[in-house]
Amino acid sequence: MSNPFKPGQPRLVYSAGYNTDLAAYGIDKPFALDRGELVLKKLEQDFxxxxxxxxxxxxxxxxxxxxxxxxxxxxLGKDRTWLDIFEFKDDEYKPVHESKLLWTMLDDIRIKSGGTKLACEIALDRQLAANLGGGYHHAFPDRGRGFCVIHDIAIALKVLLSENRIKRAMIIDLDFHQGDGSALIFKDDPNVFTLSVHSKEGWPEDKQQSDLDVEIGEHEADTYLMRTKGAVVHALDRFTPDLVVFVAGSDAYEKDVLPGTRFLNLPLETMWQRDKWVIDTCIDLGVPLAMVFAGGYGPDVWEVHFGAVKHLLIQSGERSSLSGFTQDK
Ligand SMILES: [Zn+2]
Structure with missing residues (x-):
């Protein structure tokens, strides 16, 4: 690793291609809207x-x-496959309004998934990196599910493992939903440790078995941080990875609008504390960390990712050019 904390080195991965124009595909659904642009704008304002x-x-x-x-x-070259993955209801998909065929959305997803791979590569070189998108942790090898078409994290890790650039990796998945695709894909792989802390209630009903699962019940929100930290410490005690992929889903946030995530309504401060703690823990251990956004629905969830990415940049030596800037937020 070469001088990992040199300021000014790019460590965020983003492309204008992340901003998928859902309306062009005839889609009107509160998807995981593209949050990268909002996060980047606010970071530039703050720094x-x-x-x-x-x-x-x-x-x-x-x-x-x-x-x-x-x-x-x-x-994936057929629209029908995409209709199964996105499970549109009522008025959410109107092909008559589309100027792009549904299946061509794969082009955008290829770019966002390439972003996860690039963030992993940057992390291996510079300790900390983030893809301002990605985190499609529900995709199974033979089908897409839960808005996830291809499993970007698994693809990135398989590439790095096959090229011998890492020997062992850990996925720390703190999305509201279980990282069930990751659990299934790596269930027989001793070199990839899967940790998932997620809501006990809600989708997916049939959960997979990760190497370590922690389920938070609807009335256990006050234990969320403590149990999340305990799980991460336990996992990192048992397994020493060359790389951590941090799946920093924001859908447990109280302002997330997806009806299915109503079982956890954590305040912004808790979400920020969670993400900062994971980043700092990996820094303390000297383990490279690549963050991806994963779930998060509605107009406000970008705030969670903003706090996390800002912390990641500050810990990487990024400094504000504004006077009177405080770095404690
Ligand atoms: Zn989710």
């Missing part, structure tokens, strides 16, 4: 200067096939 980002390359078919079946990749 008082442009924040350098790196543009990812789209993930290739060859890379997708390290995780997914050939028949599934082929099926």
């Amino acid at each position: 008082g200067h442009a924040i350098p980002t790196l543009q990812p390359e789209p993930i290739t078919d060859e890379e997708i096939l390290l995780v997914h079946t050939a028949s599934y990749l082929e099926a």
